[in-house]
Amino acid sequence: MRKHQKNNNKNKFFTRGTIIGIAVIAAAASVGGYFSLGTMIPVNGTTPVFAPPTNIYILATHDSQNGYYFEEQSTRQGKKTLASGAIDASIHVIKGQLVALHIINEDKETGTQHDLNIDEFNVHTKKLNYFQAQTINFIADKAGTFKYYSTLHPEMKSSLIVDSG
């Protein structure tokens, strides 16, 4: 009985190896945090945000059936289509979320440039060439339905839907 209690007490303390392990992880995290600080400032804010972002993946592309279009890939369920047969590229996030928008030009067919803009959240990519990608971080700080679009191709447009938390 007495022996058993002693063992329990011993287990309450970290071993030397564990403490060193924690120190290494903490040091790596603080260095990583320091160097990524610049990228954590959302385009519609002025101060860094320390939160895990909601990742949204959008590709800009073209095919003979649909012409130029955006495709939202975050669900990993492939192409979402509306009843009309049109591609549903709408983005759904929750108010207050830090959103990391990853845009890639996958328009191999025409090789033209594409961009993506959401005016209300100060999201404006550069004109991306084929296979160029850009990540833009913004805070979804207001609820509603907002248009996102390409300035280069008026037919490329869809909606960002921010649900109130």
Ligand SMILES: [Cu+2]
């Ligand atoms: Cu475009």
